[in-house]
Amino acid sequence: AQSVTQLDSQVPVFEEAPVELRCNYSSSVSVYLFWYVQYPNQGLQLLLKYLSGSTLVKGINGFEAEFNKSQTSFHLRKPSVHISDTAEYFCAVSVLYSSASKIIFGSGTRLSIRP
Amino acid sequence: GAVVSQHPSRVICKSGTSVKIECRSLDFQATTMFWYRQFPKQSLMLMATSNEGSKATYEQGVEKDKFLINHASLTLSTLTVTSAHPEDSSFYICSASGPAEAFFGQGTRLTVV
Numbered sequence: 312a313q314s315v316t317q318l319d320s321q322v323p324v325f326e327e328a329p330v331e332l333r334c335n336y337s338s339s340v341s342v343y344l345f346w347y348v349q350y351p352n353q354g355l356q357l358l359l360k361y362l363s364g365s366t367l368v369k370g371i372n373g374f375e376a377e378f379n380k381s382q383t384s385f386h387l388r389k390p391s392v393h394i395s396d397t398a399e400y401f402c403a404v405s406v407l408y409s410s411a412s413k414i415i416f417g418s419g420t421r422l423s424i425r426p
Numbered sequence: 427g428a429v430v431s432q433h434p435s436r437v438i439c440k441s442g443t444s445v446k447i448e449c450r451s452l453d454f455q456a457t458t459m460f461w462y463r464q465f466p467k468q469s470l471m472l473m474a475t476s477n478e479g480s481k482a483t484y485e486q487g488v489e490k491d492k493f494l495i496n497h498a499s500l501t502l503s504t505l506t507v508t509s510a511h512p513e514d515s516s517f518y519i520c521s522a523s524g525p526a527e528a529f530f531g532q533g534t535r536l537t538v539v
Contacts, residue, residue: 343526354519354533355470362526401469405527408475411458412523416470 313338313404317417332387332420334402343405344385350398432531447505447534449520455500456522464517476503510538
């Protein structure tokens, strides 16, 4: 069965510093992987997705992630964070269910930016 | 991407009453939709899979008689929280999806007082 592990529940970072949010997945078949962001008291916003092709995926707000099949990882990175990046970040994997994608979420990583 | 509309965005109800949440796929037909629940400071947990024209499939530990799901058309799924209690207070979010990715509604924050 597919699953996602986010090892870091919280990541504090100083403004303008780089950040990496870690995500490992478990799957016996080909996977689709996603990163979502959730700002306080709001819904989900898709940051980026890996469906196929290039293993380096660029998303919105300057974020990127790299799909590493041998390490079963999909870590999220940003070279320089801003206060506005303070949010909860969820890594997720897609499970195909009757031609629809069922999304399984990781436990989330809270990114807090310090001025 | 596709648009999924969820209504209402917020609802406060009295303990013991029922609340209906609607999830509409606005620009594609969704034979399958999914319902998630998120408690404060936690991740999103899949509650059930809504199947158009048939019974929903519930995840382990989710009471099907309490969380009634109806998927009467290819664009609408509803979740009814019956006899709501304060412990049902949560953020509920739906998704409609194709074979590769899902599109999420804006979510509904339910507060039971």
